Amino acid sequence: MLVLKNIGVTFDGGTSIGSTILNGINLRVCGGEFVIIIGGNGAGKTTLFNVISGLLRPTTGQVMLDGKDMAKIPAHERSQYVARVVQNTMAGTMCNLTIFENLAFAFTRGKRRKLLPYSTSARRKIFAEKLESLGIGLEKRMNATVASLSGGQRQAIGLLMSVLAPSKILLLDEITAALDPKISDSVMALANKIIVAEGRTTLMITHNMAHATAYGDRMLLLANSHFQREFSGPEKEALTPSELAKVFGEV
Amino acid sequence: MNTLEIVSGVEIGLIYGIAAIGICLTFRLIDFPDMTCDGSFVLGAAISGILIKSGCNPWLALCAATLGGALAGLATGIIHSFFKISNLLSGILTAFMLYSINLRVMGGVPNIPLIGAATIFSGASAIAVLTCTCLTVVAIFTYLLATDFGLALRSVGQSKGVSTNYGVNIRLANAVALMLSNALIGLSGAIFNQHQCFADISQGVGTLVIGLAAVMIGEKLFPCWSYLLIVPACVVGSIVYRIFIGFALHSEILGLKTQDLNLITGLLIIIAMAAPKFRRRSC
Numbered sequence: 001m002l003v004l005k006n007i008g009v010t011f012d013g014g015t016s017i018g019s020t021i022l023n024g025i026n027l028r029v030c031g032g033e034f035v036i037i038i039g040g041n042g043a044g045k046t047t048l049f050n051v052i053s054g055l056l057r058p059t060t061g062q063v064m065l066d067g068k069d070m071a072k073i074p075a076h077e078r079s080q081y082v083a084r085v086v087q088n089t090m091a092g093t094m095c096n097l098t099i100f101e102n103l104a105f106a107f108t109r110g111k112r113r114k115l116l117p118y119s120t121s122a123r124r125k126i127f128a129e130k131l132e133s134l135g136i137g138l139e140k141r142m143n144a145t146v147a148s149l150s151g152g153q154r155q156a157i158g159l160l161m162s163v164l165a166p167s168k169i170l171l172l173d174e175i176t177a178a179l180d181p182k183i184s185d186s187v188m189a190l191a192n193k194i195i196v197a198e199g200r201t202t203l204m205i206t207h208n209m210a211h212a213t214a215y216g217d218r219m220l221l222l223a224n225s226h227f228q229r230e231f232s233g234p235e236k237e238a239l240t241p242s243e244l245a246k247v248f249g250e251v
Numbered sequence: 252m253n254t255l256e257i258v259s260g261v262e263i264g265l266i267y268g269i270a271a272i273g274i275c276l277t278f279r280l281i282d283f284p285d286m287t288c289d290g291s292f293v294l295g296a297a298i299s300g301i302l303i304k305s306g307c308n309p310w311l312a313l314c315a316a317t318l319g320g321a322l323a324g325l326a327t328g329i330i331h332s333f334f335k336i337s338n339l340l341s342g343i344l345t346a347f348m349l350y351s352i353n354l355r356v357m358g359g360v361p362n363i364p365l366i367g368a369a370t371i372f373s374g375a376s377a378i379a380v381l382t383c384t385c386l387t388v389v390a391i392f393t394y395l396l397a398t399d400f401g402l403a404l405r406s407v408g409q410s411k412g413v414s415t416n417y418g419v420n421i422r423l424a425n426a427v428a429l430m431l432s433n434a435l436i437g438l439s440g441a442i443f444n445q446h447q448c449f450a451d452i453s454q455g456v457g458t459l460v461i462g463l464a465a466v467m468i469g470e471k472l473f474p475c476w477s478y479l480l481i482v483p484a485c486v487v488g489s490i491v492y493r494i495f496i497g498f499a500l501h502s503e504i505l506g507l508k509t510q511d512l513n514l515i516t517g518l519l520i521i522i523a524m525a526a527p528k529f530r531r532r533s534c
Contacts, residue, residue: 053416055415075415076415076418076420077418079415079416079418080418083416086412091413092413093413094409094413097405097406101402101405104402105402105403105406105413106417108399108403108417108418109417113398113399113400113419114398114400115398115399115400116398117394117397118398118399119397161417
C-alpha cells in the first residue's frame with residue numbers, strides 16, 4: 001500500500017520567485033489498485049512520480065510504502081519497491097544493448113548483481129515466454145539491439161522490463177504519449193493485461209482521455225498543485241471522453 | 252623494420268594493451284573520460300621500481316602496483332562523487348597530485364634504474380611472460396563483463412536514468428570502474444618498468460592517448476560490438492598500433508623520426524574518429 005501524506009514541492013523555496021508545484025497531496029493506494037492520474041501540462045504529475053521514486057525530495061510530507069517511511073531511502077535503493085516506465089521510449093531502455101541484455105538487467109532489479117554470467121539458458125527461456133506474451137514477435141529477435149526496434153516495440157520492452165521483478169508500486173508516466181493512436185491502444189491494452197493479471201498496484205499518468213475512462217479502478221484530477229477531483233470507478237465509466245475533456249477545461 | 256623490431260613492438264603493444272583495457276573500461280563502458288591514467292601509470296612504475304630495487308619479489312611488486320593504481324582510481328571516484336567535481340577535472344586533479352606522490356614513492360629522485368635486478372622477465376622469454384599475463388587479464392575482464400555485475404557497470408555508460416531506475420548506485424559503480432581501470436593501468440606501468448629496467452617520473456605522459464588509440468583501432472578491427480570482443484580488441488588494437496607506428500617511423504619515404512610519434516598518434520586518432528562521419532555524410 002502506498003500512502004502519500006501532505007506532500008508539498010516548492011522549487012526555489014523561501015524566495016519571492018519560488019513556485020509551488022505540489023501542495024497538500026494526500027493519497028492512499030491499496031494493494032492491487034490501479035489508479036489513473038490526469039492533469040494539464042505543468043500540473044506536477046511527473047514531479048509527483050519523481051517524489052515517489054525518490055529522484056526528488058519533497059519540501060514537505062511523507063511517502064510511505066507498506067507502512068515504511070521512504071524519506072531516507074535513495075532512488076537506486078527504492079527501485080526494489082518502485083518500478084517505473086517513462087514517456088520517452090528512448091529513456092526507458094538501453095538502446096545500444098540487445099533486448100536480452102536489457103531484460104537480463106531489468107530482471108535483477110532489487111537483487112544483488114553478482115559475479116555470475118547474466119546470459120543463462122534459464123533466463124532465455126523465461127524471457128522468450130514473456131516476449132511471446134507481448135504477441136509482437138520479439139521473442140525471435142532477442143539478440144537485436146533495442147535501437148533497431150520501432151517506438152512501440154521499444155515501449156513494450158520498457159513495460160516488460162519494469163514488470164520482470166516484483167514491485168510494491170508501478171508508475172506509468174504517459175507511456176503511450178510518443179506512439180501513434182493504433183500502437184498506443186495496443187501498448188495500453190498490453191499494460192492493462194499485465195497489471196490485472198499480476199495484480200500490480202499501479203499509478204498511471206495519461207493524457208489520453210479514452211484510456212483514462214476505459215482503464216483503472218478510479219481516477220484523480222491533478223490541478224492547481226493538488227488533487228482537485230476524484231472519480232470513482234462507476235463515475236469514471238459513465239464519463240465519455242468528451243465530457244472528461246470538458247471537466248479538464250473547467251479547472 | 253626487422254624481426255627484432257617487430258617482436259619488440261608486439262611486446263610493448265601487449266604491455267600497453269593492459270592499460271588500453273583500463274581506458275576502455277572508463278571511456279567506453281561507463282562513459283567517464285578519466286584523465287587519471289597518466290599519473291596512475293607512473294605510480295605503478297614507481298611502486299614496482301622501488302620494490303624491485305629493494306629486492307622484493309617482482310610478481311609481488313606487480314600486485315602492489317595494481318593496488319596502488321586502484322587507490323588512485325578510488326581517489327578520482329571520491330573527488331567526483333562526493334565533492335561533485337566534474338569527471339574530467341577530477342581525473343586531471345588526481346593525475347596532477349600523483350606527480351608529487353610518485354616522486355615521494357621514488358624517494359625524491361626522478362629516475363630509478365634497475366640494471367641487473369631480478370624482474371618477471373629474468374630467465375624467461377619476454378614475449379611468453381607478456382602473452383600469459385595479457386591472456387589472464389583478458390580472460391578475467393571478459394568474464395567480468397559477461398556477469399550481472401558487468402552488465403550493471405555497462406548500464407551506467409548507456410543510460411544513467413535506466414541505471415538508477417533499476418537499482419544501480421551510480422556513484423559506487425563509477426568508483427568501482429575507476430578502481431578496476433586504474434588498477435590495470437598501474438599494472439601496465441609496473442610491467443613496463445620491469446621490461447624497460449627503469450622507472451621515470453615522465454614515463455606516463457601520453458598513456459591516455461596511446462591507450463585510446465589502441466581502443467579505437469581495436470573497435471575498427473572488431474566492428475561487431477559484442478561484449479565478448481571488447482576486451483581482446485583493446486590488446487589487439489594496441490599491438491597493431493605499435494606495429495603501425497614502427498612502420499611509419501622506419502619508412503624511408505615518409506622521413507619521419509622518433510620525435511614525430513605524438514604527432515602521428517594524434518593524427519591517427521583524429522582520422523579514426525572523423526572517418527566514419529565523413530563516410531556517412533557522403534551517402
